[in-house]
Amino acid sequence: MPSHYGAIARRFSSALGRQIPLDEEFKSSKIVQEDLSSLDAIFTGLVEWGGRHDAVFLMDTVSEDRFQELVEQAGFPFLAMLRSKDQPPTPVLITKSGTGLQLDVFAESETVTRTVRSFRDSSLEPELMREADGEERIRIITCFPVNDIGSREESYPQGGHRPYRAMRRFFGILKPERREIGIILMYAIMTGLIGLSLPLGVQSLIGFVSSGQVMTSVIVLIVFILIGVLVSGIMTIMQLHLVEYIHQRLFAKTAFAFAFRIPRIRIESVMKVYPPELMNRFFDTLSLMKGLSVILIDFSGAILQTVFGIILLSAYHPLFLLVGLVLVLVLYGMIRLTGPRGLSTALKESSFKYKTANWLEEIARSLGTFKLAGKTNFALEKTDHYVSHYIQSREEHFKVLRVQYYTFVLFKTLVTALLLVLGVVLITNREINLGQFVAAEIVIILVINSIEKIILKLDTVYDVLVSVEKITDVTELPVETHSGISLPVQPDKGIAINLKDIRYRYPDRQEHVLNGVDLDIPSGDRICISGFNGSGKTTLSHLLIGLYDNYSGSISYNGISLRDLDKSSLLDHLGDYVSHEGIFDGTLLENIVIGRPTCTPENVLWAIEAAGLNDFVSSLPDGLNTRMVGGNVRISESASRKIIIARNIVERPQLLVLDDFLLGVERREKKRILDFLLQPAFAWTVVLVSNDPLMMRSANRLVLMKDGRVHEQGTFESLHKNSSNLRELLNETTTT
Numbered sequence: 001m002p003s004h005y006g007a008i009a010r011r012f013s014s015a016l017g018r019q020i021p022l023d024e025e026f027k028s029s030k031i032v033q034e035d036l037s038s039l040d041a042i043f044t045g046l047v048e049w050g051g052r053h054d055a056v057f058l059m060d061t062v063s064e065d066r067f068q069e070l071v072e073q074a075g076f077p078f079l080a081m082l083r084s085k086d087q088p089p090t091p092v093l094i095t096k097s098g099t100g101l102q103l104d105v106f107a108e109s110e111t112v113t114r115t116v117r118s119f120r121d122s123s124l125e126p127e128l129m130r131e132a133d134g135e136e137r138i139r140i141i142t143c144f145p146v147n148d149i150g151s152r153e154e155s156y157p158q159g160g161h162r163p164y165r166a167m168r169r170f171f172g173i174l175k176p177e178r179r180e181i182g183i184i185l186m187y188a189i190m191t192g193l194i195g196l197s198l199p200l201g202v203q204s205l206i207g208f209v210s211s212g213q214v215m216t217s218v219i220v221l222i223v224f225i226l227i228g229v230l231v232s233g234i235m236t237i238m239q240l241h242l243v244e245y246i247h248q249r250l251f252a253k254t255a256f257a258f259a260f261r262i263p264r265i266r267i268e269s270v271m272k273v274y275p276p277e278l279m280n281r282f283f284d285t286l287s288l289m290k291g292l293s294v295i296l297i298d299f300s301g302a303i304l305q306t307v308f309g310i311i312l313l314s315a316y317h318p319l320f321l322l323v324g325l326v327l328v329l330v331l332y333g334m335i336r337l338t339g340p341r342g343l344s345t346a347l348k349e350s351s352f353k354y355k356t357a358n359w360l361e362e363i364a365r366s367l368g369t370f371k372l373a374g375k376t377n378f379a380l381e382k383t384d385h386y387v388s389h390y391i392q393s394r395e396e397h398f399k400v401l402r403v404q405y406y407t408f409v410l411f412k413t414l415v416t417a418l419l420l421v422l423g424v425v426l427i428t429n430r431e432i433n434l435g436q437f438v439a440a441e442i443v444i445i446l447v448i449n450s451i452e453k454i455i456l457k458l459d460t461v462y463d464v465l466v467s468v469e470k471i472t473d474v475t476e477l478p479v480e481t482h483s484g485i486s487l488p489v490q491p492d493k494g495i496a497i498n499l500k501d502i503r504y505r506y507p508d509r510q511e512h513v514l515n516g517v518d519l520d521i522p523s524g525d526r527i528c529i530s531g532f533n534g535s536g537k538t539t540l541s542h543l544l545i546g547l548y549d550n551y552s553g554s555i556s557y558n559g560i561s562l563r564d565l566d567k568s569s570l571l572d573h574l575g576d577y578v579s580h581e582g583i584f585d586g587t588l589l590e591n592i593v594i595g596r597p598t599c600t601p602e603n604v605l606w607a608i609e610a611a612g613l614n615d616f617v618s619s620l621p622d623g624l625n626t627r628m629v630g631g632n633v634r635i636s637e638s639a640s641r642k643i644i645i646a647r648n649i650v651e652r653p654q655l656l657v658l659d660d661f662l663l664g665v666e667r668r669e670k671k672r673i674l675d676f677l678l679q680p681a682f683a684w685t686v687v688l689v690s691n692d693p694l695m696m697r698s699a700n701r702l703v704l705m706k707d708g709r710v711h712e713q714g715t716f717e718s719l720h721k722n723s724s725n726l727r728e729l730l731n732e733t734t735t736t
Helices: 002-015 024-028 039-050 064-073 162-195 197-211 215-264 275-316 318-365 367-371 378-428 434-456 458-475 537-544 567-572 588-593 601-610 614-619 637-649 667-677 693-698 716-722 724-735
Strands: 055-062 078-082 090-097 100-106 111-116 138-145 497-504 514-521 526-531 552-557 574-577 655-659 685-689 701-706 709-714
Touching: 002 039, 002 090, 002 100, 039 055, 039 138, 055 064, 064 138, 162 215, 162 275, 162 458, 215 275, 215 458, 275 318, 275 434, 275 458, 318 367, 318 378, 318 434, 318 458, 378 434, 378 458, 434 458, 497 537, 514 537, 514 709, 526 537, 526 693, 526 724, 537 655, 537 685, 567 574, 588 601, 588 637, 601 614, 601 637, 601 667, 637 655, 637 667, 667 693, 701 716, 701 724, 709 716, 709 724, 716 724
Parallel strands: 526 685, 526 701, 574 655, 655 685
Antiparallel strands: 055 138, 078 090, 078 138, 090 100, 100 111, 497 514, 497 552, 701 709
């Protein structure tokens, strides 16, 4: 079976157009050794593998009609299961291949591959495993890559001009859609060529009429022109269809790129920004989608029509070609001179747009604060500040556009006059005939209108480039790489931790918060880290759970350095409660389980009871399926903290790092939870971070920090007797 598991992963990789390696860790994984008759087991293993290679695997349940639609139209592979009477269910991978489908059936003895025109022709539809409900919905696993949103920062030279960088990023976003874009451009070329049928047809009509030829030829020519107009319209509709397909893919890829990267973002890279505000950049996807329609259809059509028009004019007389080239050069020069300024002002305008939106969100998030502030106009005053800067930036941007518009209108007038005069001179000198003159004037009007369309929609180009910059602000944030050695653990033993000469300072500070911390935490130990404000205890807890990377010294878990570990394997065995955790918008069950497939109902009920949530859950109208509003709104601080405790113990981890996790919980309940978590029956290692005397007494060992170092350690009783620092800390805590 392991070889089939690898084959499934390889086929997924190949279907995505990538060659993702099957590393030794994946091949030796216990999950890979499981029976492939379970779609859940396959899914768990694929998620583990894909998480290290920027590939997202999702399991879904769809109706039969929706399944048929996805198979025929979607550009990504599907894994389903086939029923079998005498043997275990068999996985089948369905991949779009050219005009047909490739089916890989992973039978017990061999993998059978065949190609069919449609899934209905495969005879597999009745054999697909379905859910037990009345609708007989089909369970599937899908996969797609998430690392193709924009070009990477290192792909263009450092210090390059921002417009060129934005253009490279824009082309990076379009690169995966090059097939569809190529078809759109092909339609645009054909539409441009057909568009020339109008002036050529008019020229021929004038020739027929002036020569007195029969009406039959005229009627045939008119019908020919009308057919050209009809075909051109149909091709435009086909372009819109392809652009809509790109829109859907772009929206989905951006959403999943954000969702995939956000949990993996290095915390240190967003310390100077507010992460929720960064997520507003996602709405630039809509601006990008709207702008793409204009660029791929209107712009491409206008540019091609201009090129074809100038070529046609040059066939009448070389002077027309000269005028056309001058027109294009002036257009290019104008955009080259004013474009960078236009993009700069558009970015500034966008910046204040997001600041305004973020401030309004902050008002809503801190509703109680502003409601109870009394007679103050602070909310309005700060809104006025951001809105004023936005309007000022928009005025600066429009000034650039206005210069471009005025320049073009003036030049358009001069070029039109020049072309008309040139046409009159040529027909007067009998260098062209009347039909050619009329056709030339029609082409001139088409060329002028095409260039006008480009100029008047330059604002759309700025919007697209700004959208690309804003989206890649998120997708190019540095992320953690899930690679390295898996953490070796034993189910009946906690994780041993060793810290040696740990030093750390935050990116925006010069002095170190930690100045050479040495600490040994044996497996199964229960310690409490305490200290005065600024002593570094919270920073140390963040380092213990792998939030920060830019430290010096050595942190090892079960003898393996954190720098060598696959951090995801550490997190799989870690339960933590730090300031970064909170309640998100979802059901209570989702807040506890967070989609982890190994969280059984029995473990959930056990965690709820251990955290003291039974009465709270019983009081909810829908029990575990009650929706929790994000940000701890509408539930007490005590209930919120208990939910997070349940979340972190539900998988019975080997390490618990708990930073002031019982603030706001009544003392009797706090002692009950502590006694439960610290009982010897649990093998996990527990690190408490708190100045609460109850937690200090409950731990086996107290570690007292001062000035970024471990100042003293021992039992609470011995330190209380011999340490003036601890007595001072307790007095300060009691006073506070």
